[in-house]
Structure formats: C-alpha cells, structure tokens
Amino acid sequence: MIIHILVRKGEIKLNSDGKPYLLTEDCLANFLDSRFLDILEISCDAQAYMLFLKEPFMSSLLKKTPPFPPSYVQKIKMCPMSFQSPTGIKLFLQRIEAILGIFADHTHRFQAEMVKCALWMFMMDMANEYIRQEDESKEHTEKGRRNTLFKQFIKLLFTDVREGHSVSWYASKLCVTPQYLNRVVKDCSQKTAYDHICTTLTGAIIQQLEDTDNSISQIADDLCFPDQATLTKFFKRQTGKTPTEYRRMFTDRE
Known part of the structure; x- marks a missing residue:
C-alpha cells in the first residue's frame, strides 16, 4: 500500500x-x-x-x-x-x-x-x-560555499598580500582554479580577484610610503616585487603617480 x-x-x-x-x-x-x-x-x-x-x-x-x-x-x-x-x-x-x-x-x-x-x-x-x-x-548550499570562499580569499589577501600578487597564487592556497575563484569573487563583490589584489597591494605600498622611511627599493623587497622598477610601474598604473611623487605629495601635505 x-x-x-x-x-x-x-x-x-x-x-x-x-x-x-x-x-x-x-x-x-x-x-x-x-x-x-x-x-x-x-x-x-x-x-x-x-x-x-x-x-x-x-x-x-x-x-x-x-x-x-x-x-x-x-x-x-x-x-x-x-x-x-x-x-x-x-x-x-x-x-x-x-x-x-x-x-x-x-x-x-x-x-x-x-x-x-x-x-x-x-x-x-x-x-x-x-x-x-x-x-x-x-x-x-552553493551560495554558502561561495560566500565562505570569498571570505577566505579576503582574509588571506590581508595576511599574505606581500607574497601573493596573482590570482593563481590565492587559488592554489584555496585549492580552487583561478577561473572559479575569479567567478566567485566577481559574483560576491562585483570586482575581480585581481582588482582586490591590486587594491590591497597598493594600500600596503601607501602604508609604507606614509608611515616609514623605507626606500622604494626596500619597499619593493619587503613586498616581494622583483625590483624597484616593477613596483614603480605597478604603483603608477594604480594611482597615476610614482611612489616618489606620492611620498613627496604626502610629505608636503603634512
């Protein structure tokens, strides 16, 4: 029955x-x-x-x-x-x-x-x-999993941004593909994973330019850039100014 x-x-x-x-x-x-x-x-x-x-x-x-x-x-x-x-x-x-x-x-x-x-x-x-x-x-369940992955990415970003400059680096740490990580981050924040990396890395450079007397070369070494020129090129692309120009502007403002 x-x-x-x-x-x-x-x-x-x-x-x-x-x-x-x-x-x-x-x-x-x-x-x-x-x-x-x-x-x-x-x-x-x-x-x-x-x-x-x-x-x-x-x-x-x-x-x-x-x-x-x-x-x-x-x-x-x-x-x-x-x-x-x-x-x-x-x-x-x-x-x-x-x-x-x-x-x-x-x-x-x-x-x-x-x-x-x-x-x-x-x-x-x-x-x-x-x-x-x-x-x-x-x-x-998938939405919860994606939100968890996004939070893990953001947490990892703030702790490891000195070493991690690429999406593939974070994807490897989180055991997902770069494509999937990018898709999840874009869905959760309307920005790509690389956008978040650039923003956080730029913030780390600015913090050293404003709060330390470290040379541009020292900052590049501390943030794992291959050399000073690579850091300068990256920073100018993000802010429109070289690190030296930014530091001078910040010092004059004070």
Whole structure:
C-alpha cells in the first residue's frame, strides 16, 4: 500500500511498519510500500486528507514514465515527512479536491480515466515540489560555499598580500582554479580577484610610503616585487603617480 497524508491542522500520531511518526500542520507524508499503518492518536482539531493506493494500481499508473526522480524515492523511504510552503499546500489541496470531485461524479463515463489523470497531476506536483526544494537547497548550499570562499580569499589577501600578487597564487592556497575563484569573487563583490589584489597591494605600498622611511627599493623587497622598477610601474598604473611623487605629495601635505 502507498499512503499519502496531507495534514492541514492539528496533529496525527501514527505508526507505519513499526516506526512512530508525528504529523503536524502543513505536513505531507508519503509512505511507500507500507504494509500496515496504525493511527495512534488524532487531536480534536485535526484536519487531514489521506490517500490510499494499492501497489498494483500505482505500478500500472507509473509504468511508462514515473514522475519521481530516483533520489526522491530514496529520500521518501528514509524520511517520509516534509513540510510544505503555503503555495505548495494550496496546490496540493486543489489537486486533492479535484480527485474528490471526480470520485463524487459516478455518472461520468470516463471517471476511471479522469481519476488516473488527476492522480498523475497530484504526483507530478509532488515530484515538482521535491525537485524545486532540492534545487533551492543546492543553490543555498552553493551560495554558502561561495560566500565562505570569498571570505577566505579576503582574509588571506590581508595576511599574505606581500607574497601573493596573482590570482593563481590565492587559488592554489584555496585549492580552487583561478577561473572559479575569479567567478566567485566577481559574483560576491562585483570586482575581480585581481582588482582586490591590486587594491590591497597598493594600500600596503601607501602604508609604507606614509608611515616609514623605507626606500622604494626596500619597499619593493619587503613586498616581494622583483625590483624597484616593477613596483614603480605597478604603483603608477594604480594611482597615476610614482611612489616618489606620492611620498613627496604626502610629505608636503603634512
């Protein structure tokens, strides 16, 4: 027996094949291959729909193109209960009421075929809701992973900018490809990873120009530039001034 239970209000305590379950408001439970189901307790305000389907009927209904992905079936067997959004509840109620309406019309010449169609729609909606929730979960997980990577990059940037002047250097440290790191950083900040490196490295140069008496050559050596000329070229490209010009301007301003 395959059993679908949609709880609108209250609580239902039951036992399916020896396992206890507590179904509460807006809970949809799907028990696959259930040999027996015992209703242990129902609260006085409980409102629920229960749909019982024999396995041969379901097998016949789904034999051509089952609507459920295999992962859905595995998940249901492990955890048959799921809580639905108001939109999902509204949709499932519409499908159930349509099924009830078809059953009530005994004079309809195509009642059996319409019941099958209505059940198909109900089951495809369940499958669609599962796939939607699974996609949202994956998206949320991926978003969290990307945010974590971005934070790790920024933290590493401030601690290791003296050594790390390239995207590939940080990507190697974070065990990702440079392309993926760039994509994540751009998505999270609207700037490329190299933009962040340049900004932070320029800030490190400015800090030494303003707060120390180190020569440009010493600053270049401290920040792991190949030579003074490379640092000067980089700094002018970022600020429009050479390090010497910037230091003179800062000193005159004081």
